[in-house]
Amino acid sequence: MLSALALVAGQATGLGELRLIGLAGMVALVIAVPFAVLPTRVDARLSVQPRHTTAGGRGLARLEVTNLLPAPLLHPTVRIPVEHRQTYLRLPLLRRGRPAAEEVDVPTERRGVVDIGPVWGTRADPLGLLRREQRWADPVEFYVRPRIVGLQPLPPGGLHDLEGVPSDQTSMTDLAFHALREYVPGDDLRHVHWRSSARAGELLVRQYHDTRRSHACVVVDDARDAYLDAEDFELALQAAASLIVRAGIDDYETALVCGVQQAFGDPGTLLDACCRAHLGGLGLLGAARQAMTLAPDTSLLVLITGRKGGVRADETLMRAAREFPAGVRTIAISVDRPDGELRVGIGELGGFTLTALDDLPAMLNGLARFGR
Structure with missing residues (x-):
């Protein structure tokens, strides 16, 4: 547009400089057109290996691109959304059939599921006059699991089983x-x-x-009013993840219920469900009812909630425990601030308050020592 205006103005005023500028701009535009409109055929693959890490660990996504056309691609630019930020990569010269690979850092500061991609490839001329974006690769998910702590073997459940x-x-x-x-x-x-x-x-x-029977069920309260803040909810999920890993080592069949996240199977599946968990509205009592449906053979039940509700939280824990048969062994954990009240035993249940993840092994050992 500016080149055309310069040509018109140069013609009208007789200034050769304006005509020269307009002509140069038109030539540059003609040269830029093939860079933007020529077809692009690439084989692009976005992957994460492994697909998960623990909060605070290393996270990398790998992009591999192979040019499938005879003509080389001159240092194409790719755009990769990672969560809520955009990552731009300048690829090397892509000759036909020669793959090029680049890595992208993935944030792992907090538990969750990180969405990576899709990958958008940009065709542009050297001067950046014309640009065209194409989708090169589909998005992938990267799981950032809660931090865990090692635990001693869990206690047995409360009912008979031939392989218990x-x-x-x-x-x-x-x-x-x-x-x-x-x-x-x-x-x-x-x-x-x-x-x-x-x-x-x-x-x-x-x-x-x-x-x-070696059937463990971990139920985490997802009600917003059960926790002082999101950090307490994260501690609850860290405790749940630690118990899930220990249950897997002990060959328990294990289930997890936290709001809409309900999973039964191997520890990896349950830890991925922990990554997707978020504060919602089902609450502990509703989750316990869902857990009874999901895992009716439960023999070891772990209930985890916050201490924001005070006495009401204890009542909710006991009501949730009553959703299961009387023979089920129950451990109740309430998450509290470091300056809160520490205790072993919650109502009629064996339980304790938890202020830090590193305290979980000692609290569980103390619970076993007192026979709760």
């Missing part, structure tokens, strides 16, 4: 052999250990360890 975790209670009707004892009237003769009885000169019967 042995408990510290004895039984006459289970599979984990414990010891021999003297026969008393009423014992099932099928449990008599005849060889030992012959050596001892009296009847001895087998006694077994009771076993427990």
Whole structure:
């Protein structure tokens, strides 16, 4: 447009300089047209390996681009949205069939799911007069999981199961052999250990360890009014993630419910659900009801909420626990500020207040020590 105006003005005024400027601009525009309109064929792939990290860890996305046309691409520019910011990369000269790769840093300061992409390739002339954007690659997701802390083995659950975790209670009707004892009237003769009885000169019967179903369910309160701020909710999810990882090590079948995020399966699936969790409106009681539907065979239940509600929070914890059968072992955790009240035991439940993630192992060990 300016070139045309310069030509017209130069022609009208007779100034050769204006005509020269207009002519130069028109020539530059003609040269720029092929750079912008010529077709572009590339094979572009955006990936993240691995697909997840822990909050505060390293996050990298990798872009690989291969030119599929005979003519080289002269240092194309690509635009990659990463969360709410735009990342621009200047690629090297792309010759046909020779892939080029670039890496992009991904923010991992906070837990969540980071959206990366799509990748937009820009065709432009050397002077930047004409530009054209094309979508080169689809977006990908990068999971930033909550920070976790190592825990001791979890306690067994409260109901029988043929492939459960042995408990510290004895039984006459289970599979984990414990010891021999003297026969008393009423014992099932099928449990008599005849060889030992012959050596001892009296009847001895087998006694077994009771076993427990290894089904753990972690329920996290997602109600906004349960926490003082978002940091308390993050601590609740960090505690949940730590328990999920420990449950996986202990071969528990594990479920997680936090608002609309409801998952059952391996620890990786549940940790990815933790990444998507956010404050909503289902609340602890509603989540417990959903958890009972999702994991009806639960034997170890963990309820996590905030302490903002005070006494009301304790009542909510107990009501949520009553959604499950009486034999289910329950651990209640309320998240509080460091200057809050520390205690072991929440109402009738075995539980404690948690002020920092690093305190979780000691608090769980203390809960086991006091037999709650």
